[in-house]
Amino acid sequence: MKNGAQYRNSLKKLRPNLFKWGKLLKDVTRNPATKLHVDAIAACYDAAFDPEQRTLFTNQSHLSGKPAHRWNTLMRTPEDILANARMKRAQFHRTGACHGATCAGWTMLNALWAVTWEIDQARGTTYHSRLERYFRFLEDNSLATAGALTDAKGNRSLGPATQPLLDSHLHIKEIREDGVVVRGVKAQICGVAAAHEIVCVPGGSLKEDESSFAIAFAIPRDVAGLTIVETRRPSDTRDEEEGWDAPKVGGISQAFLLFDDVFVPNERIFLNGEHEFAALFINIFTALYRAPIGACVAGQGDVMIGAAIELAQAAGLSQKIFQDRLTRMAINNETTFGLGIGAIFNGSSHPSGLWIPDPLLSHVNKILVATLPYDTKRIAQELGGGIVETGCFPSYRDLHSPLYGKELLDSLAAASDGETRARLARLQEWLTIGGGIPGCLNGGGAPDGARIMVRALEPWKEFAALARVIAGVQ
DSSP: OOOHHHHHHHHHTSOOOEEETTEEOSOTTTSTTTHHHHHHHHHHHHHTTOTTTHHHHEEEOTTTSSEEEGGGSOOOSHHHHHHHHHHHHHHHHHHSSOOGGGTHHHHHHHHHHHHHHHHHHHHOOOHHHHHHHHHHHHHHHTOOEEEEOOBOOOOTTSOGGGOSSGGGSOEEEEEETTEEEEEEEEEEEETGGGOSEEEEOOSSOOOGGGGGGOEEEEEETTOTTEEEEEOOOTTHHHHTSSSSSSOSSOOOOEEEEEEEEEEEEGGGEEEESOGGGHHHHHHHHHHHHHTTHHHHHHHHHHHHHHHHHHHHHHTTOOHHHHHHHHHHHHHHHHHHHHHHHHHHHTOEEOTTSOEEOOHHHHHHHHHHHTTHHHHHHHHHHHHHOHHHHSSOOOOHHHHTOTTTHHHHHHHHOSSSOHHHHHHHHHHHHHHHHSTTOOOTTTTTSOHHHHHHHHHHHSOHHHHHHHHHHHHTOO
8 A cells, every 4th residue: 555655756657747727737746736635635545554544544455355545445335335435524524625536436446346247247248357457456556546427518409429529528439459549528527636547437328329438448647648627716826825815735626638539458448339338337326426425515514613613713702602503504414424324224235246325315315415515505604704705805915915914914803813713714715615615516416417316216106006005095
């Protein structure tokens, strides 16, 4: 296993291919646009050697039986996925932000574990053994993976094959004896800057004439032909300047991936034209992903509660005054966390050895993740007052201006000094309307998609039959 320093050094060996503000980021471990996210993942690597944290951040390898970084292992039991959820909550406790390079790519590989097993059973292919070798490669080298699901999509009224610009979806351009060449765009992909590898999968279910879009594979982050564009967040100019206008922990990494004739060798391909299995992948992936993400928003909500308490006390107010609203925030947090646990333990084991959470409860959890955190954020802003929510708050540079900075800081002093209130206000602002917001609404899929799945999975006729029996209707 790697520690944080070894992880950082391994990233430095990758070819620079990330851009932001129109400039090449030569070192993701140092550039202000990516450093915070890399630091967050480095802390996860270090946690593997911390006696108090290693049970969350490591797991027993399904290949060697030895300890491995949790994000390199297979989720074989409900306890494995529960530990995933608890790890996510612990990550948010440390940074208040998403840890993408230990999340989506790993979850995609777990979903592919079951899907490749089913394809091999139906088609006589060897995808599953390829994936097993790739898992061993990740484990042996202690690698972090980003997961690329979402395509640019183009005109939403048209399918991938009928788009005016085929590159709006990642697709196979050429099939060779030793692999394939792919083109297209994956959009809004989390954690790429901190990852060694990128796992690419179909973005949705596919029809027979869309088989060229049915491609799943893994590539090095610095593969030839791939250009990565880091996206801009609302607080980026603050994140990337010195000072504490935004917390200097756990910045979120999001990117567009531009594939320009990227070659993928056969041993790294896990789905290649089998369009009918794209929907199966989406179904398994969303169940695996949406059960534990309630822990993400719960973890950030925990930090919001703490910031609200500290900010009130810094202003000279007692926690008792706001306790009802703090309790409401806590209920929101525990609802998404607890429903995720219910989904996990109400799941079942796949013949491949993967544990799959209950899909219905997982999709319901996604809908709550897209709603309850915004109530939590609203309450946090309400308790924080105008210095959190209105945008009427001086910048770090103004607060330290030799001309008027002292007067500004003195004006903020209350039960605490002015800088303490300013730091807490900036943290709450960052958590509620700034760069610290995780993709609650659309991250992991739009809530409308989850509602469609709930509608499909809920046994409506069975419930109607129960009512007829109880009412005595013949």
